[in-house]
Amino acid sequence: MQQFILSIDAGTTSSRAIIFDQLGRQVAMAQHEFTQYFPEKAWVEHDAMEIWETQLKAIHQVMAQSNVKAEEIAAVGITNQRETTVIWDRVTGRPVHKAIVWQDRRTADRCTELTKNGHDQIFLGKTGLVLDAYFSGTKVQWILDSDPEIRRRAQAGELAFGTIDTWLIWQLTGGQTHATDVTNASRTLMYNIHELSWDSELLDLLNVPESLLPKVCASSEIVGHTSSAILGAEIPIAGIAGDQQAALFGQLCLTPGSVKNTYGTGCFCIMNTGQTAVVSKNRMLTTIAWKIGDEVTYAIEGSVFTAGALIQWLRDQLQMIGQAPEIEALAQTESDSDGVTFIPALSGLGAPYWDPHATGTLMGITRGTSKGHIARAALEAIALRSRDIIMEMQKDAGVSFKSLKVDGGASNNDLLMQIQADLLNAEVIRPKETETTALGAAFLAGLAVGVWSSTQALENMWQIDKTFSPVPSDQTQRIIEHWHERIRKILS
Numbered sequence: 001m002q003q004f005i006l007s008i009d010a011g012t013t014s015s016r017a018i019i020f021d022q023l024g025r026q027v028a029m030a031q032h033e034f035t036q037y038f039p040e041k042a043w044v045e046h047d048a049m050e051i052w053e054t055q056l057k058a059i060h061q062v063m064a065q066s067n068v069k070a071e072e073i074a075a076v077g078i079t080n081q082r083e084t085t086v087i088w089d090r091v092t093g094r095p096v097h098k099a100i101v102w103q104d105r106r107t108a109d110r111c112t113e114l115t116k117n118g119h120d121q122i123f124l125g126k127t128g129l130v131l132d133a134y135f136s137g138t139k140v141q142w143i144l145d146s147d148p149e150i151r152r153r154a155q156a157g158e159l160a161f162g163t164i165d166t167w168l169i170w171q172l173t174g175g176q177t178h179a180t181d182v183t184n185a186s187r188t189l190m191y192n193i194h195e196l197s198w199d200s201e202l203l204d205l206l207n208v209p210e211s212l213l214p215k216v217c218a219s220s221e222i223v224g225h226t227s228s229a230i231l232g233a234e235i236p237i238a239g240i241a242g243d244q245q246a247a248l249f250g251q252l253c254l255t256p257g258s259v260k261n262t263y264g265t266g267c268f269c270i271m272n273t274g275q276t277a278v279v280s281k282n283r284m285l286t287t288i289a290w291k292i293g294d295e296v297t298y299a300i301e302g303s304v305f306t307a308g309a310l311i312q313w314l315r316d317q318l319q320m321i322g323q324a325p326e327i328e329a330l331a332q333t334e335s336d337s338d339g340v341t342f343i344p345a346l347s348g349l350g351a352p353y354w355d356p357h358a359t360g361t362l363m364g365i366t367r368g369t370s371k372g373h374i375a376r377a378a379l380e381a382i383a384l385r386s387r388d389i390i391m392e393m394q395k396d397a398g399v400s401f402k403s404l405k406v407d408g409g410a411s412n413n414d415l416l417m418q419i420q421a422d423l424l425n426a427e428v429i430r431p432k433e434t435e436t437t438a439l440g441a442a443f444l445a446g447l448a449v450g451v452w453s454s455t456q457a458l459e460n461m462w463q464i465d466k467t468f469s470p471v472p473s474d475q476t477q478r479i480i481e482h483w484h485e486r487i488r489k490i491l492s
């Protein structure tokens with residue numbers, strides 16, 4: 001009986017493997033960290049071979065732990081850190097350079113140059129992305145330009161490019177399959193998200209030969225099979241999605257207006273916009289959410305730079321708490337924030353304000369202000385920044401959002417989730433399975449091979465841990481009014 005799905009979760013700091021059963025329950029998980037290289041200021045690299053080796057170790061370990069045999073695995077799903085760029089030799093399968101990680105800023109000047117030459121609107125129009133070093137395109141160009149021999153071999157068709165999904169598929173299939181999916185392609189600055197093809201005009205601007213690029217597949221289809229020499233059986237690789245898109249799917253945000261927000265160091269918010277590629281007025285990103293069959297679903301994506309990091313600051317700099325979760329009990333010592341507003345601009349303010357020079361500010365302090373009020377204002381700040389983003393997305397997309405699905409470390413904070421529900425005047429839903437990224441990849445893979453017959457089958461087994469319903473109050477309105485008034489005062 002093939003009743004399990006192997007989900008490969010290739011993150012930025014670790015390689016993880018999770019086995020899910022046909023009820024979408026986690027059976028076992030294994031994880032191995034890999035090295036982060038910082039060769040120069042603002043450069044970040046990974047060793048792609050180490051990513052593959054740690055990933056394979058995690059896969060073998062999770063199979064051993066769970067006692068699941070390769071023959072019992074119906075499909076493999078892959079989700080990955082996005083944008084990170086690998087180029088390798090098609091014959092030896094060895095990388096020609098270290099992988100350049102999404103965080104790496106080495107191509108910022110190249111992006112500025114392309115913008116100065118008036119190309120930013122072409123990239124935005126075709127890819128939905130702002131021209132930034134974050135994405136793969138200028139990283140590919142950088143590697144090709146780093147060595148004339150690499151450039152020559154790329155032109156001769158001897159090399160292959162891939163994001164981490166593509167790299168792992170190449171290795172898992174023993175070099176048989178060079179493929180990616182639409183979600184990963186949509187983060188490269190080279191893929192036209194409207195026409196669904198690599199774009200020759202963009203490739204010319206970046207001086208990247210098309211022979212380097214993988215075939216672009218749907219997010220839920222069989223793209224190849226694992227080599228039996230590697231996993232002990234030929235298992236279909238049937239689901240691929242970048243991490244944020246996989247989480248959106250794993251949260252079953254399947255209809256336009258559904259949103260998921262991940263509360264980690266920062267917040268990552270993504271909204272399903274259905275068949276429309278919505279262009280944001282606030283420099284949020286338009287991206288492909290997934291492609292299933294012939295149907296493409298789009299999404300709009302925004303992030304809050306400082307979320308859990310604000311709690312870390314209270315913990316480490318002010319030593320108001322010993323552990324992050326203690327913030328909840330401290331905030332509970334007061335019934336409200338007593339007019340205190342915490343503007344959490346510890347690394348500037350992103351969408352929709354885009355003020356990189358803004359700094360953090362506490363306003364409304366009186367002789368009566370306590371630690372509890374400040375703790376509460378900090379939780380409100382995280383929820384208010386998320387609200388800012390969601391409200392703008394809603395405007396951009398012209399859809400009204402109904403409820404918010406949540407995950408990430410700080411989503412375990414019940415008070416924060418209640419505050420979020422109150423401020424949005426909408427339900428906040430926290431799932432039982434918090435590994436939503438890996439679950440999304442498993443769902444996409446399982447759908448492709450018939451473990452689940454439809455998304456309805458997924459809906460039937462998806463389980464809620466807790467729903468937070470909004471409690472309207474004048475106090476909530478006051479918090480929102482203060483927020484708007486006070487944020488205006490600090491913008492430069």
Ligand code: ADP
Binds near residue numbers: 311
């Ligand atoms: P990341 O993936 O970005 O490392 P996690 O999802 O592991 O983040 O969440 C950790 C972050 O969430 C930290 O910034 C921490 O301060 C914050 N955090 C963790 N638990 C809580 C909590 N109960 N309440 C508020 N913040 C929390």
